[in-house]
Every structure is written in C-alpha cells, then in structure tokens.
Amino acid sequence: MSGGHSSYTPSTGIEKWVDARLPLPRLMYDSFVAYPVPRNLNYAYAFGGILAIMLVSQILTGVVLAMHYAADTGLAFNSVEKIMRDVNSGWLLRYLHSNGASMFFLAVYVHIFRGLYYGSYKAPRELLWILGVIILLLMMATAFMGYVLPWGQMSFWGATVITGFFTAFPVIGDPIQQLLLGGFAVDNPTLNRFFSLHYLLPFMIAGVVILHVWALHVTGQTNPTGIEVKSKTDTVAFTPYATVKDAFALVLFLILFAYFVFYMPNFMGHPDNYIQADSLKTPAHIVPEWYFLPFYAMLRAITFNIGPINSKLGGVLTMFGSIAILFIVPWLDTSKIRSAVYRPWYKLFFWLFVINAIMLGWLGSRPAEGLYTVFSQLGTAYYFGFFVVLMPLLGLIETPRRLPNSITEAVLGKTKSGGQLAGVAAAPETKG
Structure with missing residues (x-):
C-alpha cells in the first residue's frame, strides 16, 4: 500500500514546472487523493482526520489569544477577562480554545481505544503507535501548562500540586521542580515558563503528527478485520471514498463541539477558576x-x-x-x-x-x-x-x-466459492 508508481499527471505548464522542482502537488495527490485505503474502514477510523482539524484549530485560536494575553501574575487574570469582554469576538476565541482542548482529548481517547480494539499497534506498526503515545504526552504537557495561564484559583493550585509531584523523586526531584517553577514556589517565573512552553509545544505536536502520518503511509492503514491488503480489490482511493466518510464524521463532531461552545461553554471547566489566584486561600477540592x-x-x-x-x-x-x-x-x-x-x-x-x-x-x-x-x-x-x-x-x-481470506471477502460476506460466511467463515489464521 505504501509503495508504487505515482499516478499524478501535471495538467498545466505551471504544474509541470513546480513538479520538476518541488513535487509538493504530487506528494499531496499521492497522499490524500490517490492513496489506497482498505475498503472496509468504519467511522472509528475518522478520528485521525478530526484530530488534525482540532490541532489546526487549537494552534490558530491560541496564536490570536496570545496576542492579547499578558504572562504576568498581576495582569494574567484581568487580561483573560479583557479578551472575553473587550476583544472583538474574544469570547468566541477563548471558548473555542478552552473547549477545543476537551474535544481534542475526547477525540484522542477514542482514537487510542480504536487502536487497542483493532490491534493497530501490532507489527509492522509499532513505531506508528509509539509516535502516537508521544503525541499524547505532548498534549498532556501542553494542556496542563495552558490550564495554568488563566491564573485562577484552580490554575494556581493545580500547578502547585502537579509540580509538587516531582519532589517525590529522591535527589533529582527538587531540582526538577525548581526548574519548572523558576524558583521555590508558583509565581511569575512559573507563569512565564508555562506560557512559553504552551506556545511552543503545539508546534512540536504538529511535527510529530507529520512523522505519525508518514509512518502510517509507509506501513499502510489497518482495518476492522486486521487483515493486510492482498490485492487492489481490497482498497479504494482515499478521495472521494474515505474523505466523504471523514467529512461526515467531522461535521457531526463539530456539531457537538459547537453545542458546548455556544450553549455550555463552561460546563467542562471549574467555577473556582473564575476567582483570581490567591496563595492564601486553598480551594476545598483541587x-x-x-x-x-x-x-x-x-x-x-x-x-x-x-x-x-x-x-x-x-x-x-x-x-x-x-x-x-x-x-x-x-x-x-x-x-x-x-x-x-x-x-x-x-x-x-x-x-x-x-x-x-x-x-x-x-x-x-x-x-x-x-x-x-x-x-x-x-x-x-x-x-x-x-x-x-x-x-x-x-x-x-x-x-x-475464523478470519476471512481477504478484506473484499469480509465486505461482501461471501467466500470465493460463493457460500455465505459463517460468522466470518474462511481459512483460520493459526497462532505461532
């Protein structure tokens, strides 16, 4: 699935000129148009594309929000309120970004569960899986640091508790904590560090996502049967077959996203984070x-x-x-x-x-x-x-x-001899 001759044919003189010097249109065509995918993919496989869209959304809204945010303990809380009230469509940008983080994690957890259910981590896709776990770790670090930026009560005390975990490690724990905090307590240096890293890490995520997609295209897409592609009849072109299915799933996901943004924007947040950070008042439950x-x-x-x-x-x-x-x-x-x-x-x-x-x-x-x-x-x-x-x-x-002999057989529900599959009848794949 990953190899083969390119079917891209430049149709204009400009396309031929660009293709001879930087074959980016050919790469896009081979990767997202003519790329063969198993014909039996279901909607559980649409979350990879959804995650790509959510990453772009988070980066774009985050960059604009950063233009109005002040990474200072005396100004951070009020700067967020200013975004909400005085910046044109600032409330929308902030709710898109904060609820987008939750939608991002919802999609990534479904993506992980799908991988565990269909065995997407098995050879030869081990590195593909490992890159996915690295993306999860970077997402967690990014989300944690972003949660500190509004500088509310839960932001401050969450940072205090989480960074305090590192002190559990003997010898190296205290230096790691002090490096993260920029001192001995959560304060202005901490906020500056977290803001810088929160801005940087999404671009690192984007870089690992490119490697993740590259690894996927090298090994080929898995499918619900777990059987490798054996012939051209087992596959269809990514466009329009998979893109239409992905687009429909994306629309449904965006409807859910929009529902939270416009009707329940603070549902997944914590009310204490609308109280400015106070090191002398500990919330009842952190x-x-x-x-x-x-x-x-x-x-x-x-x-x-x-x-x-x-x-x-x-x-x-x-x-x-x-x-x-x-x-x-x-x-x-x-x-x-x-x-x-x-x-x-x-x-x-x-x-x-x-x-x-x-x-x-x-x-x-x-x-x-x-x-x-x-x-x-x-x-x-x-x-x-x-x-x-x-x-x-x-x-x-x-x-x-029993496994079917091929993806096509599983889709059609018939054996090569024309009989109906029993459960999914075919030659069993023996264990080693």
Whole structure:
C-alpha cells in the first residue's frame, strides 16, 4: 500500500514546472487523493482526520489569544477577562480554545481505544503507535501548562500540586521542580515558563503528527478485520471514498463541539477558576481537568508504602507508569490476530477496560476517602492488569474466530466459492 508508481499527471505548464522542482502537488495527490485505503474502514477510523482539524484549530485560536494575553501574575487574570469582554469576538476565541482542548482529548481517547480494539499497534506498526503515545504526552504537557495561564484559583493550585509531584523523586526531584517553577514556589517565573512552553509545544505536536502520518503511509492503514491488503480489490482511493466518510464524521463532531461552545461553554471547566489566584486561600477540592481525572485517580489510589517506596512516590510512579506502559503495548500483546472482532475474550475484557477507564475518571473527581479510594485501587489494578496480565495471557490461550481470506471477502460476506460466511467463515489464521 505504501509503495508504487505515482499516478499524478501535471495538467498545466505551471504544474509541470513546480513538479520538476518541488513535487509538493504530487506528494499531496499521492497522499490524500490517490492513496489506497482498505475498503472496509468504519467511522472509528475518522478520528485521525478530526484530530488534525482540532490541532489546526487549537494552534490558530491560541496564536490570536496570545496576542492579547499578558504572562504576568498581576495582569494574567484581568487580561483573560479583557479578551472575553473587550476583544472583538474574544469570547468566541477563548471558548473555542478552552473547549477545543476537551474535544481534542475526547477525540484522542477514542482514537487510542480504536487502536487497542483493532490491534493497530501490532507489527509492522509499532513505531506508528509509539509516535502516537508521544503525541499524547505532548498534549498532556501542553494542556496542563495552558490550564495554568488563566491564573485562577484552580490554575494556581493545580500547578502547585502537579509540580509538587516531582519532589517525590529522591535527589533529582527538587531540582526538577525548581526548574519548572523558576524558583521555590508558583509565581511569575512559573507563569512565564508555562506560557512559553504552551506556545511552543503545539508546534512540536504538529511535527510529530507529520512523522505519525508518514509512518502510517509507509506501513499502510489497518482495518476492522486486521487483515493486510492482498490485492487492489481490497482498497479504494482515499478521495472521494474515505474523505466523504471523514467529512461526515467531522461535521457531526463539530456539531457537538459547537453545542458546548455556544450553549455550555463552561460546563467542562471549574467555577473556582473564575476567582483570581490567591496563595492564601486553598480551594476545598483541587481537581484537574476532566481528561486528567483517570490518571489523578490512579495517583491517589496508592495510599500505602511498597517496601522502600513510600505512598507519595508510589502514586507518582503509578501515574507516570499508566502512560509509560502504552509504549510497550505492541510487545505485551502476544496474539497473532489483530482485531478484537475475532477475539471474543479479548473483546469482553477490552470493553471492561473502557468502562474501568470511565469509572476511574469519575473517581478522580471524588474525594480521596472511603469507598472512593477502594474502587480507585481496584480500577488501577485492572488498568495495569489488562496490559501486563490479560494481553500476554489471552494471546496464548484464547481461541479466535475464523478470519476471512481477504478484506473484499469480509465486505461482501461471501467466500470465493460463493457460500455465505459463517460468522466470518474462511481459512483460520493459526497462532505461532
């Protein structure tokens, strides 16, 4: 899928002149028009394009907002209010940007779950998956630093708590915290550092996204059956077939986005962030944005010492480990079958994993006490158990359903001999 002769033919003299010197039109044509994609892609595969649009939206609105923002502890809060009230369409820009962050994370989480369900991380796409996890990490860093910029109560105390995590690490913890803060407490140097990095990191994300798309075009797109393309009949041109489907999904997603922007713009925010930062008044409950809540729940789930590791360090290691483990997922899954469609036991445990992740998100918004802590510990155990225990074990003991011989056969629902597929009947793909 990734190779082959280009079908691009310049139609004008200018196109021929440009193509001979900088074949950018040829690259765009081969990548987004004639590029072959599996013919059985469903709407779960549309979120890659949605994420690209959301990244562009975040960068454009962020650049304009930065023109009016003052990265100073004495001015930051009022500058945000000035954007909302005095800048032409400033309220719209800010709500697009703040709600856009939530929509961005919603799309990326669906994208990750889709990858886990359809085995998009399996060989030869390991590097593609790793680049995706790097994008997730950069998004998290960008979102955290952006949340500090309004300089409200939750911004200030969120920065204080999160940067304080690093002090759990012996020897190196305090220097890292001081480097982030620019001193010994959250203050003006912190705000300047976070503003600079919040402005820079989206462009780094864009760079890694280019590598991510490049890696995708080298290895080819996966599909719901998990079968590689075997002939031209298994594929269709990206344009118009995939682009029409992606465009429809994008419209539905933008309708949801617009609903929050125009009708519930502060629904996913915290009311305390409309109170100016005050180092002498601690909010009753310090909670991060919703897209960090599952990881926050896992952080607080470790209330006990683990040998020489105290509970604080154990919680921080658990939180960072919940992201780090995603890097090795391609080597934890021992199954030869990619798609969960043909793996009944894996499918069951996967949906339990999704429910567990949602539960952890809810628990992260609750006080760290009583049964909330117990359920957080159980949820954390299942989160890591899914990757460390279930993935390797199911690949060895699970009996998968039969695979179709080709993507075309799966789409048409018939075998080459003309008989109907039973479930999806065809020659099974044996395990090693």
